[in-house]
Amino acid sequence: MKQYNRKYSVMSKKVVVIYSGGMDSYTVLHKAIEEGLTPYALTFDYGQRHVKEVQVAEQVCKELGVHHKVIDITSINQIIGGSSLTDSSIEVAQGDYEETNMLNTVVPNRNMILLSLAIGYAVSLKAEQVYYGAHSGDHDIYPDCRPVFLEKMNDVAAVANYEKTEIHAPYLQTDKIGILKDGIRMGLDYAKTWTCYNGREQACGQCGSCVERLQAFEKNGMTDPIAYEA
DSSP states (O other), X not given: OOOOOTTXXXXXXEEEEEOXXXXXXXXXXXXXXXXXXXXXXXXXXXXXXXXXXXXXXXXXXXXXXXXXXXXXXXGGGGTOOOXXXXXXXXXXXXXXXXXXXHGGGOOTTHHHHHHHHHHHHHHHHTOOEEEOOOOGGGTTXXXXXXXXXXXXXXXXXXXXXXXXXXXXXXXXXXXXXXXHHHHHHTTOOGGGOOOOSSOSSSBOSOBHHHXXXXXXXXXXXXXXXXXXXX
């Protein structure tokens, strides 16, 4: 896997990367590095049952020497509910990643909240951009991953502070198959990512997120390097 060269990037532009620890944001983080930017990774603990992704993100950033903050915003679950990702009493849907099957994984207003915090962080760092991992495979299910959402958020980001900030989703028009293909080109090690929505020791292989991930590896002619439950 390509390593982050801090000396090379000292004078490069800063960028805030919302980094969950999943394969999409992992690829986005390395995309920023490949583009010669200095990433400031921002990971959010919002009470997700798959909190293992936070631990994975911490380890990757430590290995790469990337600036990294983990922010605890679990208190938002006092007012935001109804998602299987944050409520253990709601079963995570299994099967294909389709709208009717995966609606209970929607966390209300999640990306607007995360992006707002990331924009504030970018302004404080004097960084001009925030990267996040929205992609076309999420458009049908998650409103906050759609092009129109990004467009409107950028309109707000341009006027919310004295400093204009741009939100950039490099894979907005690409699906997970294409994201993985680009990561393979960059020589990335996807054993250092976590995708499963169930918060167990090994990936379940059954939830929509796992199914989509496994299909991406299959379409790219590869075997997923992480361990799955038998």
